[in-house]
Amino acid sequence: MSIIQTVLVFVGIPAGVFALFAIFTLGPGAIRAPRYRPGGSWDYKPVWYLPHPEHSGPVSELSARGALEAGSALAIASSSAHPVDAAVEASGGASGEW
Amino acid sequence: MSGDISLSHAGGNGDRQQEFTVPRVPAVSPDRPFKPSQLSRIDEALTLASRETGLVFSVYVGPIPGNSRETAEQMFAKLASTHQSPVLVAVSPGQRRLEIVTGGVSAQRIPNRVAALAALTMRASFTNGDLTGGIVNGLRQLADAAGEA
Numbered sequence: 001m002s003i004i005q006t007v008l009v010f011v012g013i014p015a016g017v018f019a020l021f022a023i024f025t026l027g028p029g030a031i032r033a034p035r036y037r038p039g040g041s042w043d044y045k046p047v048w049y050l051p052h053p054e055h056s057g058p059v060s061e062l063s064a065r066g067a068l069e070a071g072s073a074l075a076i077a078s079s080s081a082h083p084v085d086a087a088v089e090a091s092g093g094a095s096g097e098w
Numbered sequence: 099m100s101g102d103i104s105l106s107h108a109g110g111n112g113d114r115q116q117e118f119t120v121p122r123v124p125a126v127s128p129d130r131p132f133k134p135s136q137l138s139r140i141d142e143a144l145t146l147a148s149r150e151t152g153l154v155f156s157v158y159v160g161p162i163p164g165n166s167r168e169t170a171e172q173m174f175a176k177l178a179s180t181h182q183s184p185v186l187v188a189v190s191p192g193q194r195r196l197e198i199v200t201g202g203v204s205a206q207r208i209p210n211r212v213a214a215l216a217a218l219t220m221r222a223s224f225t226n227g228d229l230t231g232g233i234v235n236g237l238r239q240l241a242d243a244a245g246e247a
Contacts, residue, residue: 042131094210
């Protein structure tokens with residue numbers, strides 16, 4: 001074996017294997033969106049979700065994101081059909097910090 | 099956040115605006131806080147809780163400006179103006195604050211003691227960075243306490 005062949009076999013192959021494992025272990029984490037950590041910042045737009053109206057089909061029939069959008073949209077749309085006679089004031093609940 | 103707090107239905111049309119301003123959120127955007135799988139869990143928890151109890155559970159995730167309790171109560175009033183017997187769960191991950199607001203029928207069915215317990219459960223998950231789990235467990239606990247419609 002020439003020097004070049006020796007270097008390729010004993011350095012190139014281990015380095016290649018090392019790189020392969022590095023990609024498999026570090027790759028998924030690099031792609032994934034950053035996870036929320038307590039104390040970290042929250043730079044997303046505010047979201048406010050409502051449930052599906054009572055008479056909609058089972059949740060599983062609808063796609064995940066579509067369901068939520070449809071739910072809130074329908075809830076807003078249907079709210080005009082059932083007007084609330086008197087405004088209810090907040091009178092209870094709980095607060096928390098973490 | 100500046101200005102009004104608004105009730106968002108994601109991907110909404112401008113023409114569906116009622117009393118609240120509905121911000122236009124694109125269907126897919128990197129600044130959506132939840133992955134589809136997480137959204138699906140929240141959606142299921144919200145829907146089941148509301149269907150079981152007949153109350154309208156609502157989840158807000160975002161900054162709660164000013165005095166968080168007062169702001170949350172204003173948001174609740176907004177919700178109550180269009181929905182019957184609502185329950186608002188407002189979570190501000192940036193401020194690490196959490197508000198559960200009940201009123202009227204929902205206040206009768208969910209005692210403050212139970213709301214505090216649900217808040218404690220949610221805190222436990224939030225402390226571990228699990229926002230979705232906290233919201234889902236909190237909703238389940240509130241719904242269990244409220245009982246069937």
